Amino acid sequence: MTKPKVAFYWCAACGGCEETVVDLAEQILDVVAAVDIVFWPVALDFKRKDVEAMPDKSIAACFLNGAIRTTEQEEMAHLLRRKSQTLLAFGSCAQLGGIPGLANLWQRESVLERVYQECPSNVNLDGVRPSRQYRDNGHSVTLPTLFDTVLTLDQVVDVDYYVPGCPPTPKLLLEAVQALLGGNLPPKGAVLAPDHALCEECPRKDTRPDKLMLTEFKRPHEALIDEEKCLMAQGLLCMGPATRGGCEALCVKGNMPCTGCFGPTSRVKDSGAKALSAFASLVNSNDEKEIAGILGNIADPVGTFYRYSLPSSLLRRKRVEA
Amino acid sequence: MQEPSERGSRASRVGVFVCHCGTNIAGTVDVCRLVEYAGTLPGVALAREYKYMCSDPGQELIQQEIREHGLDRVVVAACSPCLHEKTFRTATAKGGLNAYHFQMVNIREHDSWVHEDKDAALEKAKDLVRAAVRRVRLHQALETKRASINPDVLVVGGGIAGIHAALTLANAGKHVYLVEREPTIGGHMAKFDKTFPTLDCAACILTPKMTAVKAHPNITLWTLSEVTRVEGYVGNYQVNVTRKPRYVLEDLCVGCLECIEACVYQQAKVLDEFNLGLGKRKPIYIPFPQAVPLLVVIDPETCIEFKSHKCKKTCVEICGERNAIDFEQQDRTETIEVGTIILGTGFKVFDARRIPYYGYGTYPNVYTSLELERLVNASGPTGGEVVLRDGRTPKSVGIIHCVGSRDAHTNRYCSRVCCMYSLKLAHLIKEKTEADVYNFYIDMRTPGKGFEEFYNRVAEEGLKLVRGKVADVYPEGNGDGRLVLQVEDTLLGMVRKVPVDMVVLSVGLEAQADAQEVRRMFNITCAGEGFFLERHPKLAPVNTFTDGIFLAGCCQSPKDIPDTVAQAGAAAAEALALIDAGSIEMEPNTAYVLEEVCSGCKTCIPMCPYSAISFLEDKKKAEINEVLCKGCGTCVAACPSGSIRQNLFEDEEIFEEIEGVLTYA
Structure with a gap:
């Protein structure tokens, strides 16, 4: 019998959510024994084209962390939604917008100005800003566009479940995986954590x-x-x-x-x-x-x-x- | 947010009923188009209009349509729910639905009465109806409960309003707590000499009622006392009354007044408040000879013992074995439980210093009308003689009406009593001094029983009436203290300068300085001028928006003694009606804790103004006593985890309503 396929992906976030997976420590072996990790860019060498090549709904569950604030993140969210049976917003940023979401107190222009020009720890005498198109040695690179407004995952695609936390605890991740494997899931839209304060x-x-x-x-x-x-x-x-x-x-x-x-x-x-x-x-x-x-x-x-x-x-x- | 609602099922046969209210609504809002629109809303089974929805046929229409069309919810777009929510809930219930499967939309006070643009008014009515329809589809069935009414009554303020209300209730066999902050009851009326228009003596009609209060077995009288906390709800109020020290023990003092005589102050040296500073008293004193209770009081501000602790204490000596004087007395707080409350907290007179060009406080011969009341009073500081501060009898007196009334710079309203008391004072001054008396008035207002006759009578006595607003009062300049009033006589069409010996300012009536604090404590409302607001100006003139709290006298608006007494009687009757009913129907809009998900954080516990929330130590959860809860929603707003909900104000219902208003359709 083939094992269920699982994907992890990182959008606008600090990377702490990825640490949660690593923090499973030896328990990650139990996870790997039960599922196939088919996409996890932070740890394993997969490319976007690999995902694109997968049949729709072939991934059982995708844990997506981070908010959505660039065109690339938006594209990946749509792609992973299409390929996954179950999409989980993993961590505060994907669920609620998270710390990057505080950028919504500013405009894109003022964010870029702060980060590339004003920030006292920067040395950028020429005031260089990232440009969307970059050419070097005959090669051309296209950078994604930064949105004016940071979005939660469910403002971009349909989300099945949420795993809260900055970052979620390994225990919650494990419980989520077990619930998925056991088919023991609450109604769609639920946050996979207790509902008391x-x-x-x-x-x-x-x-x-x-x-x-x-x-x-x-x-x-x-x-x-x-x-x-x-x-x-x-x-x-x-x-x-x-x-x-x-x-x-x-x-x-x-x-x-x-x-x-x-x-x-x-x-x-x-x-x-x-x-x-x-x-x-x-x-x-x-x-x-x-x-x-x-x-x-x-x-x-x-x-x-x-x-x-x-x-x-x-x-x-x-x-x-x- | 992301989790599906546990409730969520929406009713789908809503009936919308739109009232014309004659032309009140239909004159501005196109009712036919509103009904047409309402009929297109999701979940609406039918929409109807009627000329007067609150009338019997209107209510019958609602019931009939519920039955014939199997409606499951009702929306009535009409006037304010304060007026007719109960009417339509009852009609809904008679039609066979739960009374709370109903929502009212106010398209009169909130729409037709406040807008002139008819298209915009129609759009607003549509928005409001759409919001109500969306909301009502989520309404749950609720049951009303009853709460018992404590028969004891609190009356706040011991003026004629409080005295009359207290006596009426006490005579009906109810126990009354009468709380007064001054050392004696009697209020302003006790300061007056004669009363208009009958010229009967104020003391003669008031003091028997004051002594009756003291003697009444059903009245607990607390003077020098103030209400400091009010909790609870209609039928079951808990009230703290702080009793300030008199430094004389009430049950030991017999009112012999020997201590006043014995005071180390041979002469009275302290300005006497009761006589508005026109007379003197000692540090140990009674406010006036007919004070009730007739007990001495010590003023710690001026008593030598309080200042130096070195007084010979001749007062204590003469009191002897009665031992009624106690310099150690402290504030104490009594907690009482009452079912109803009557506020008769009165008024303050306008501070004439606020109109500097009339010279009050600058020229010694400018008096306020209340000071004149004391001067003409036989028991006043001059024994009833009208004399100037230097002892001379004035030969001419000018009375200026509307000081702090009908004036864009101070108070716009008419104080209602000034014309009449000014005529009364003119009569009394003339009677006592034979002086020339001028009354400077804007309009002479005498709309009361026997008032116009009194005006004619006084006018015939040779009163000099000048129609015009006095612009200036200034000294004549020859050093004899005479003052000149400059006025445009609007009947003669010329400016006049009238020299007089004495000027009397007929000051208006204002809300008490602490009316706002009192309002907050009793959870009632003030109108723009600062007076307490009645529930309805015509149909509920002594009720407030808080059930079980009633108004009497000048705390509600300026009024004369007959109106005050009538209102006090009405307030007492309203209280009696509640008491005799024995219990009252409670709105089921109570809050409740979702026990399973309450985290026991205790945020809600100190929030409740009715002490309805307790913390269950065994379960470590909060619990709301449904009988005590008044549905104020404070805990619902405060609960940080959304674990307190409120009937009729469920989050889903409110959000539906908000979205309904804001959705453009």
Whole structure:
């Protein structure tokens, strides 16, 4: 009997999701024993033409990580969708837009200007910018176009399942593979992780007071963080209450507040707005000026509440100036 | 977001009923085209119009169409749900559907009444109807519940409004807490001498009611007290009342007043608030001789013992074994449970300093009308003699109407009582001093029983009436303190300069300085001028938008004593109606926790204004007490994982509505 075929692909992302596969460590042998990896550019030498040559729907499952922000990524998403029975958005970027999605606060032009000209670590005296066409020694290369707006995978192609996280934990990947192999899958569109907020599985859960109200929000470097006590109770903006569980509170166990990479639960339409609504509710004041002061010390609210989810939010991006 | 809705099934036989409301709606919105459009919307089985949908035949139409066409949802596009949501829910239920398989669209207040462009108004009506149709298709069947009504009543404010409401309720056998922040009840009325138009003595009619309050077995009277927290809902309010120290123990003081005599201050030296600073009192005092309760009070700001701790304490000495004086008294908070609340928090008079060209606070012979009330009062600081600050009797007095009323720079509204009290003061001043009295008025407003007759009577007494708004008040310049009023006499068509000895400013009535805080605490609304807003100007004039909280007197708008008493009686009757019904139907729009997915993060626990949410320690989940929940939605918005939902305000329903409004079709 032939083994089911599996593909992994990397779009606009840091590569951390690929690490998850590597982090399966010896368990990867179990995966390889059960499936054939037919496409995994980061580790194995396959080319696009190999995929193009495959019959449609011949790949059982494709794990695609990263957001979509170039023409090439868009083409690959369409190609892999066509060749795969099941397409999984793997990790925060593919699911919600992720960190690259914060580029939606700018325009393409200002992004390029920053990266190639303004950035203090750059040496680019001639102000060279990548051009779409490049010729050298009679050879011509065409570079993909960078979009103005970063997209989630499901804004480009139909997605069957989502595996959350920045990056997803190896455990979630393994569970996803097992569910696929066992045909033991939830309804299409599901996020393959628990549907409760992180607090449910947080080791510090019991230390949160019943009636917690806050008069200041601290950033991690501004506090000597107690290792036992609920981070919210210490005035830290822990996104745990507004974030889907499933990571087993990895960051909190490292004494850092949750930053929300698992995204919202299925019941929340816009995770940033929801988190903002929840945290603003905790402000212990009825005085408008005082409230403004307390909320004012949240540095970078969009980057805090929409850190992983701006492209998937109701806002999607900063308004494009006409 | 990416997961399929667990509910999601949409009803498919919606009936849309559009009301003309006479010409109120149909005059602006093309009802026929709206109905035609509604009929084309997905899920709509039929659309009908009717001239008055709230009438019996209109309601009957809805019921009949539900039965004949097997409708499963109803949308009525008419007026505000505040007015007729209940009417149409009942009609929907009578037609055989669940009352909550209904949605109302307000195309009157939100559309026809506020727009002139008919095409745009029609488009807006279409948007609103489309939103309602999309929403109602997701509505779930809900059941109403009943909550019991605590028969005790809280009355806030011990002026004539609060006194009358409290006595009416107490006489009906209900227990009343009457809370007043001053040391005595009586309010503004206790400061007046005579009342218009009958000229009966204010004290003679008020003080028997004040003593009746004190003596009534059903009234708990707390003076020097303020409400500091209100929680709960109609029938079951929990209220904190902070009782400020009097430094005199209420149950030990017998009101002998010997301590006042014995005070180390031989002379009264402190400006007396009750007499608006025209008289003096000692640090230990009673506000006025008929004060209720008749208990002394110590002012810690001026008492030597509080300042230096070195007083001989002659007051304590003379009090002797009664031991009623206690310098250590502190604030204490009482928590009470009541079913209904009547607010009679009154007004403040306009601060005449805000109109500097009238010279109040600059020229000593400029008085406010309230100060004049004290001067003409037999128990006032001058024993009822109208004299200037230097002791002279004025030979001429000018009364300026509409100070802080009917004025674009201060208050645009008419304070309703100033014309009448100005005529009354003119009469009293004339009676006591035989001075020439001028009344400078814009329009003479006397619309009340016996008012016009009173005006004629006073006019015939030789009152000098000048129609015109005074532009300036300035000293005559010869050092005798006389003032000149400059006014354009609009009847003579010329500018006049009238020299007088005394100027009286007829100040208007304004909302209390803390009306906004009070409004927030009781969760009611203020109108633009700052007065508390009634639920309906004609049909619910003493109700508020919060069930079980009623208004009486000038906190709602300026009014005279008869209107205040009538309103206080009406507020008491509304409270009694609730109490005697024993229970009230509760809206089923309550919030509930999805226990399976609640992460137990506790964000919701401190949010609830009704203390309806508790944390179950065994399950480590939040739980909402459905009886206590009032459906405010605060916890629903706050729940970070979307694990609290609310009946009738499910996310899906709201998003459908939003998308319905915003979809261009």
